[in-house]
Amino acid sequence: xxxxLLGKVLIRQTETQFLAGRIVETEAYLGExxxxxxxxxxxxxxxxxxxxxxxxxxxxFIYGNHYCLNVxxxxxxxxxxxxxxxxxxxxxxxxxxxxxxxxxxxxxxxIRLTSGPGRLAEAFGITRARDNGCDLTSSSSGLWIGNDGxxxxxxxxxxRIGITKAANHPLRYILAESSFVSGKRLxx
Numbered sequence: 001x002x003x004x005l006l007g008k009v010l011i012r013q014t015e016t017q018f019l020a021g022r023i024v025e026t027e028a029y030l031g032e033x034x035x036x037x038x039x040x041x042x043x044x045x046x047x048x049x050x051x052x053x054x055x056x057x058x059x060x061f062i063y064g065n066h067y068c069l070n071v072x073x074x075x076x077x078x079x080x081x082x083x084x085x086x087x088x089x090x091x092x093x094x095x096x097x098x099x100x101x102x103x104x105x106x107x108x109x110x111i112r113l114t115s116g117p118g119r120l121a122e123a124f125g126i127t128r129a130r131d132n133g134c135d136l137t138s139s140s141s142g143l144w145i146g147n148d149g150x151x152x153x154x155x156x157x158x159x160r161i162g163i164t165k166a167a168n169h170p171l172r173y174i175l176a177e178s179s180f181v182s183g184k185r186l187x188x
Contacts, residue, residue, distance in 0.1 A: 001073040002028040002082045002173045007150040010069075010087055012124045012143050017095050019124055021087030021114050022150065024178040027160050028171040029070070031079035035165040039079030052076030055137040059121075059128040066118030069126050071136055071145070085172070087114040088180040089123070096123035116182040153177065 005026050012019040029037035031050070038060065039050045049058040049072055058070040058081055074080035089096055089110065096113055097104045100122050104110050114120040121127075126143065134141040154176040159168050161183050174181045 001071070001080075002026040002171065003155060005071065005082055005084070005145065006155060006173055006175055007152045009090070009146045009148055009150075010084065010120075010124065010143075011139070011146050012092075012126075013139070014142060017092060019089075019092035019095060020146075021089045021091075021096075021120065021124075023084055023086075023145070024088050024175045025084075025086035025115075025181045026173045027083040027085055028173075029081045029083065030171075031074065031081075034169075036160065036163045036167070036169075037079070037081070039081070043079075047079070049133050050079040050081050052078065055135060057126075057131050057134045057136050057143065059126060059132040061128060062118070067121040067126050067128060068117040069121055069124075069131070083117060084120065085117050086174075086178075086180050086182045087120045087123075088178060089114050099123050099125055111179055115180050119182075 005023050008023050009020050031039045038047050043051050049056050053076045054073050056072045059067055069084045070081040072081050114123050131143050134143055136145045152175050156174050156176040157170050158172045159170055160172045
């Protein structure tokens with residue numbers, strides 16, 4: 001699923017705004033047997049979304065100041081998710097910048113707008129209270145993942161980043177040609 005989400009479009013629609021960004025980086029979390037996964041703690045009130053049904057938002061708060069968006073992706077009763085790590089902003093850049101409290105004056109600023117799970121959540125106004133459990137397969141949820149037909153040309157797989165447990169697992173997927181991925185810039 002982490003590979004399949006690359007190139008899809010994350011969309012936020014409310015009565016007053018429409019935001020969209022192409023998913024350029026994801027990371028897989030393998031459920032209860034993955035020590036880096038939230039599901040490793042088992043089925044709790046906090047992790048219930050991870051245990052199904054698939055296609056729902058699991059939003060968590062990290063480092064005391066950032067939300068992160070995951071997609072549940074296993075059949076109901078079995079945990080597993082994909083963290084959306086970075087987007088290429090495509091629609092609503094001014095609104096995203098305003099939400100993040102930054103100015104976008106050049107391409108470097110645009111790259112930093114949604115490269116990283118905390119940045120993209122802030123740009124899209126994603127919070128646990130608002131979005132946890134929402135159906136990411138339905139436009140009626142206000143936050144969903146769409147498909148505009150884009151086909152990735154080259155996908156690169158690397159170890160996960162930003163974690164300490166099971167960090168060496170090659171479960172991070174990126175669009176190789178994208179300059180919007182998080183972390184260190186990679187050679188294409």
